[in-house]
Amino acid sequence: MRTLEVDLGDRSYPIYIGGDLLKQAGAYFERHGLTKKSPVLIVTDKNVAPLHLHKVEASLQASGYRTVCHIVEAGEPSKSLAVFEQVMTTAIENGLDRKSSVVALGGGVVGDLAGFVAASYMRGVTFVQMPTTILAHDSSVGGKVAVNHRLAKNMIGAFYQPEMVLYDVNSLQTLPDREVRAGLSEMVKHGLIWDEPFANWCGDNCDKLLALDADALEYGLIQGCGIKAKVVATDEREQGLRAILNLGHTLGHAIEATGGYGEYLHGEAISIGMAAAALIAVHRGRDASLYEKTIQLLKGFGLPTAMPQHLKEEQLISAMMHDKKFTENKIVFVLPVRIGEVEIVSDVMLEEVRQVIAELKGEGQNV
Amino acid sequence: MRTLEVDLGDRSYPIYIGGDLLKQAGAYFERHGLTKKSPVLIVTDKNVAPLHLHKVEASLQASGYRTVCHIVEAGEPSKSLAVFEQVMTTAIENGLDRKSSVVALGGGVVGDLAGFVAASYMRGVTFVQMPTTILAHDSSVGGKVAVNHRLAKNMIGAFYQPEMVLYDVNSLQTLPDREVRAGLSEMVKHGLIWDEPFANWCGDNCDKLLALDADALEYGLIQGCGIKAKVVATDEREQGLRAILNLGHTLGHAIEATGGYGEYLHGEAISIGMAAAALIAVHRGRDASLYEKTIQLLKGFGLPTAMPQHLKEEQLISAMMHDKKFTENKIVFVLPVRIGEVEIVSDVMLEEVRQVIAELKGEGQNV
Structure with a gap:
């Protein structure tokens, strides 16, 4: 396992890159002092969920975290304000509070969508990225999160840095x-x-x-x-x-x-x-x-x-x-x-x- | 005219309080070095527009700024994601770019809505507050902007500081x-x-x-x-x-x-x-x-x-x-x-x- 520190002053965060990190999600949450009293929302898509969701859920739950999932359609159309609002509904209905975390488990679309949810829910909660594509090595650094407007891509968003990035290279083995x-x-x-x-x-x-x-x-x-x-x-x-x-x-x-x-x-x-x-x-x-x-x-x-x-x-x-x-x-x-x-x-x-x-x-x- | 500096490090900003400031909007935009090459979006509501919009438009245009307006219904229902998306559409269709400003001309509802638009449009553009209510003396300080979710108030928003607040006390004379x-x-x-x-x-x-x-x-x-x-x-x-x-x-x-x-x-x-x-x-x-x-x-x-x-x-x-x-x-x-x-x-x-x-x-x- 290798660690890269992204140096952004008080918004600095580590990127952990290695094998089987998704199975250790709970331990990383504990290492970062994330509270177990507030639910964790995992946002993922229909392609990624059957492959990796159970690992993350099992690990977080074994560490005592309560998890909630929101699974979106795979692909760019999920980066819409309509889907954004649906994820917000899930968050509210499941009692996410200001100390909750939002996890992006997936590629760039899920990262951008979940990231903007994290940036905006109650004006900002903890954001954790778990990229499952190679492309996401790019989008998981830099804090650019957004959804699309029907007239243009990435028009509605924020600069919002994650608490950490868990990059499990094993999750890449199933990529087409x-x-x-x-x-x-x-x-x-x-x-x-x-x-x-x-x-x-x-x-x-x-x-x-x-x-x-x-x-x-x-x-x-x-x-x-x-x-x-x-x-x-x-x-x-x-x-x-x-x-x-x-x-x-x-x-x-x-x-x-x-x-x-x-x-x-x-x-x-x-x-x-x-x-x-x-x-x-x-x-x-x-x-x-x-x-x-x-x-x-x-x-x-x-x-x-x-x-x-x-x-x-x-x-x-x-x-x-x-x-x-x-x-x-x-x-x-x-x-x-x-x-x-x-x-x-x-x-x-x-x-x-x-x-x-x-x-x-x-x-x-x-x- | 009195000035109050809100001290937030590199996000500090002044609040100007005095008479007839709306008629001097253009001069304040120039003082703050806001570019005339990018359009300015003024967000206001149906109650405020007939009373004050022409003053702000006339002053900005006299200084060489191109202005665009979006007028919402007065009242809390305008703090919705649907109205937020409509304002975004106006912004895109009128070519607002990353150097544009979004002006909130009105009370707390307009301030919260326009503020979240400014915070999110292209991941954040310049935000200028022009409060026209006494209540807004509260909401115009602190950078809390948001829209409501149908399940709860102010659930979707950001902490986003304005570039300046222009508080025209004359605009308060028409308040019920x-x-x-x-x-x-x-x-x-x-x-x-x-x-x-x-x-x-x-x-x-x-x-x-x-x-x-x-x-x-x-x-x-x-x-x-x-x-x-x-x-x-x-x-x-x-x-x-x-x-x-x-x-x-x-x-x-x-x-x-x-x-x-x-x-x-x-x-x-x-x-x-x-x-x-x-x-x-x-x-x-x-x-x-x-x-x-x-x-x-x-x-x-x-x-x-x-x-x-x-x-x-x-x-x-x-x-x-x-x-x-x-x-x-x-x-x-x-x-x-x-x-x-x-x-x-x-x-x-x-x-x-x-x-x-x-x-x-x-x-x-x-x-």
């Missing part, structure tokens, strides 16, 4: 192959923005990671979380540096939106977005090898790097314009400088983006 | 007499919990305050806000001391809930609650004069101090048990020690409350 690849996309991103040796390590170990080798996974997750934690510690409320975490997300979100949030997994969409960012950087004068290295790394994980033919350029551009990261009609992009370093560029022209979309369509489908 | 009295109830409460000379000043100046004398009002509001600010600065997230602000609220909330949130104004309900707290304290050994002085002060403002006959004891008790301020089945009460000082007592027995409810019913209706 496609989700493993997509989750590793964010891990690779952390290498690309901050740490060349780690990016190279990812490339050298893609087979082990894809095979869910426990040692490789623990190391990769600790490094990935660690990079994100460093960035977040510098800029908790996303005023500046934190934007580098959005490498690949500008176009990635547009791909997800245009595909109707279902056709592409988040990690797949940002993989294409990272390829696009590298290509824009090359057009602006970086060495062509930057793009080549980037797509080689992503392809090693079986991730897509070409733009799907059926996504219409105008729809992608329109979706980008609606993204909340654009203010004052200018387009901000995170662009690579070299492997392991990025810069935030605020003057990317629509024409440059159009050009790259066209070129990446020429690369053909390689999903 | 009953709301003036109810608003002054919280002002008296601030004297009762913290400051005997101020409590005495309130008693000596009740006629001036009821007549909305500008000087008396400015002084009373600055003192009331100042007391609340001191308490909140000590305990921003309501871990301890801040609970003293709940004097009269334990039974007061139960009276409001039992009366269906409409029969009694908040200030009226807590007036009865403060009388009850004083009577419990006397039963526990404080001098009988404590109760006499308390009700004399409240009656001076025309506030009720007897328990309405038609409110059923069992319903009041049941409503109290559901209040979020009770944990672990024990009843916490704020009780006066003397005028100007209170204590938090955690062992008040249901029997004591029943006894006092019965006695206060014996006092007869005096609303």
Whole structure:
């Protein structure tokens, strides 16, 4: 078991990464001094519940905690205000009080939803994250929680830090192959923005990671979380540096939106977005090898790097314009400088983006 | 014009209290460096809009700000997740971005609703309070914002501090007499919990305050806000001391809930609650004069101090048990020690409350 401390002053918290941590949930609750007098609400989804819920419940109950569950549908539609209100109803009906905890057991959707419940219930109760996907190594660091509005993603939320993150790498063994690849996309991103040796390590170990080798996974997750934690510690409320975490997300979100949030997994969409960012950087004068290295790394994980033919350029551009990261009609992009370093560029022209979309369509489908 | 600084570290903010401040809104926005490139959302209600909205809009627009309005129904039902979502829709459709401000122009309901919108929109934007009631001198200090769940009040919210409070005492001149009295109830409460000379000043100046004398009002509001600010600065997230602000609220909330949130104004309900707290304290050994002085002060403002006959004891008790301020089945009460000082007592027995409810019913209706 490894521990990573996310350093945020009086909102600091540890991430515990290791095997079988879900079965020790009760002991970790005790270690953090969480009261047994107040009920614990576990929020999870229909995919995760049959696999892992009993472990968490059994462990908490064995330690003397009273648990309550709320199981939502798997997938993005559960990040709605309607589902948020249903979870609140469960919390109130089961007598959760100000000393209660809300546990997010699942991936990014459950984490975002349960996190916003924790942030808002009685103006904020204890939040515990138990990620069950690789992708969640990203969302479990940084305290960004939210639900979607029908007009835009993540519009309603908070910055709210957990009390702890329990990352059980055994829970990752049941992930479908496609989700493993997509989750590793964010891990690779952390290498690309901050740490060349780690990016190279990812490339050298893609087979082990894809095979869910426990040692490789623990190391990769600790490094990935660690990079994100460093960035977040510098800029908790996303005023500046934190934007580098959005490498690949500008176009990635547009791909997800245009595909109707279902056709592409988040990690797949940002993989294409990272390829696009590298290509824009090359057009602006970086060495062509930057793009080549980037797509080689992503392809090693079986991730897509070409733009799907059926996504219409105008729809992608329109979706980008609606993204909340654009203010004052200018387009901000995170662009690579070299492997392991990025810069935030605020003057990317629509024409440059159009050009790259066209070129990446020429690369053909390689999903 | 007087300024009170609420001291909360990097979340500190000023309260400006004086005449005609709404007409100077644009200048205050400029003084605080709020950008003119992002639209400003003004949330208000149907009662306040015809009286004051044009002043704020005209002033902001004259300074070069683009304004958007969302006008809700007056009253507690607007503090719902459904209305919250509607305000979010207005914000998104009008292109509010992360540098936008949300203005609460109105009383406590508008302040709570707009405050939670500001806290949650894109995970938090600038919040500006423009209270138009006396009662809001209480809610505009402390950063507690929330909407109601159908099962309980204020269950969904945040601690979120404004950028500034613009308190235009001229806007109070149009308040109905009953709301003036109810608003002054919280002002008296601030004297009762913290400051005997101020409590005495309130008693000596009740006629001036009821007549909305500008000087008396400015002084009373600055003192009331100042007391609340001191308490909140000590305990921003309501871990301890801040609970003293709940004097009269334990039974007061139960009276409001039992009366269906409409029969009694908040200030009226807590007036009865403060009388009850004083009577419990006397039963526990404080001098009988404590109760006499308390009700004399409240009656001076025309506030009720007897328990309405038609409110059923069992319903009041049941409503109290559901209040979020009770944990672990024990009843916490704020009780006066003397005028100007209170204590938090955690062992008040249901029997004591029943006894006092019965006695206060014996006092007869005096609303």
